[in-house]
Amino acid sequence: MSKVRVLVGTRKGAFVLTSDGKREKWDVSGPHFGGWEIYHIKGSPADPNRLYASQCSGWFGQQVQRSDDGGETWTPVGNRFLYDGIPGTHQWYDGTAHPWEFKRVWHFEPSLTDPDTVYAGVEDAALFRSNDGGQNWQELAGLRGHGSGPRWQPGAGGMCLHTVILDPTDPQRIFIAISAAGAFRTDDGGRTWQPINKGLYSQYIPDPTAEVGHCVHHVAMHQARPGVLFMQKHWDVMRSDNAGESWQEVSGNLPTDFGFVIDVHAHEPETIYVVPIKSDSEHFPPDAKLRVYRSKTGGNEWEPLTKGLPQSNCYVNVLRDAMAVDSLDECGVYFGTTGGQVYASADAGDSWTPIVRDLPAVLSVEVQTLA
Amino acid sequence: MIQVVLPAHLRTLARVEGDVKLEVQGEATQRSVLDALETKYPMLQGAIRDHVTQQRRPYIRFFACSEDLSHQSPDAPLPDQVVAGTEPFFIVGAIAGG
Numbered sequence: 001m002s003k004v005r006v007l008v009g010t011r012k013g014a015f016v017l018t019s020d021g022k023r024e025k026w027d028v029s030g031p032h033f034g035g036w037e038i039y040h041i042k043g044s045p046a047d048p049n050r051l052y053a054s055q056c057s058g059w060f061g062q063q064v065q066r067s068d069d070g071g072e073t074w075t076p077v078g079n080r081f082l083y084d085g086i087p088g089t090h091q092w093y094d095g096t097a098h099p100w101e102f103k104r105v106w107h108f109e110p111s112l113t114d115p116d117t118v119y120a121g122v123e124d125a126a127l128f129r130s131n132d133g134g135q136n137w138q139e140l141a142g143l144r145g146h147g148s149g150p151r152w153q154p155g156a157g158g159m160c161l162h163t164v165i166l167d168p169t170d171p172q173r174i175f176i177a178i179s180a181a182g183a184f185r186t187d188d189g190g191r192t193w194q195p196i197n198k199g200l201y202s203q204y205i206p207d208p209t210a211e212v213g214h215c216v217h218h219v220a221m222h223q224a225r226p227g228v229l230f231m232q233k234h235w236d237v238m239r240s241d242n243a244g245e246s247w248q249e250v251s252g253n254l255p256t257d258f259g260f261v262i263d264v265h266a267h268e269p270e271t272i273y274v275v276p277i278k279s280d281s282e283h284f285p286p287d288a289k290l291r292v293y294r295s296k297t298g299g300n301e302w303e304p305l306t307k308g309l310p311q312s313n314c315y316v317n318v319l320r321d322a323m324a325v326d327s328l329d330e331c332g333v334y335f336g337t338t339g340g341q342v343y344a345s346a347d348a349g350d351s352w353t354p355i356v357r358d359l360p361a362v363l364s365v366e367v368q369t370l371a
Numbered sequence: 372m373i374q375v376v377l378p379a380h381l382r383t384l385a386r387v388e389g390d391v392k393l394e395v396q397g398e399a400t401q402r403s404v405l406d407a408l409e410t411k412y413p414m415l416q417g418a419i420r421d422h423v424t425q426q427r428r429p430y431i432r433f434f435a436c437s438e439d440l441s442h443q444s445p446d447a448p449l450p451d452q453v454v455a456g457t458e459p460f461f462i463v464g465a466i467a468g469g
Contacts, residue, residue, distance in 0.1 A: 033383075035380060036380065057380065058430060059378075059380070059428070059430040059431065059464040059465065060380060060381060060384070060418040060419075060428070060431075060464070061417050061418055061428060062417065063384065063414070063418070076384065076414040079416070079417045079422075080416075080417065080422050082422065082423065
């Protein structure tokens, strides 16, 4: 029978939640790395027992932990993230030049075919790759070396490369997103990159339609349609039908189009999910009601999903990497909150149940569907 | 043998219990002790000193014999009691944050 494993990164450790295919009863293991910030944990599609975890601390810096047994045991691997060449500068919050400084890994994206190959999106924004299971890391410097690099500027959470999407039909194509530079694409395996931000409109920057400078919060893609991308921008929910060449707004009837997460149903490429957040100055749900919004039309027409979610006095946030879907026949949807709840829906969002309620603030949620 | 006391999180990371005892080649300095520590426990590389500059991380301090050695030269000799193994070299994480 199928199993589901939910990998949860929190402010104070990692947790692994497991269930059978019914997704009614859950085992909770953790905290792993108690007291450390776990920004992200993700499993290899080529070997589900191979997991990579980003463990970091303001005191002790970055660690990378690897598990070869599905999270039972962990081994620290390489943590030398050295920018290629002379790092140069990007813009600081006040517009002055600021040297590129490595701070942490926000996101791991394991290769679709090789468990030993994994990409790391880091702050200050850059993309690294390891081909030896995380022991050694090399920067794909063509991204940061794109001519716009010196104009990139951090968002409130830091200048993080938080999204890495591998095209399942073209191993040379990778999409990434950076707060607050925007989205980029490579078609040659990471050697050269182009910004893909046409159609984005950000009224809070000097040139609202600039080539770079947009605060992209997250991007999602369905594996069966790699040319179609969905984006939760700082404000605005967007879609692209041409691999990012251009974007159209699909916020439609959302109560607010600010938010962090966005994800796609495992079997319905036009069914997407967001969690609207009131505003960039009030990082909690509008009307104190935690509502996932689902569109079955690829955007514009949205329905609130509330069954099982708190509909009063709720002031949590759902951060950019804290939503994921499983691939069971009835698609499961999961998200974690800054209040420490991890909610699961075994019916594609129609109803929700908390798996756990009192974890540390959740930074990331990933799901593995196991045979 | 030089005794090194690690903060709790680094003991967990290095999978050691209690103090660490190190054989240090040549003169015992902050640098040679940390080199020996990182050789024995490679997972501590980058956790105490920056990978490239080898400078102490900002929230880390070094103490021995009731003295703050954090701002001394990394190549200054450590106190005799540390070299003799009668006093430990403390690596301390700042008490900060929540």
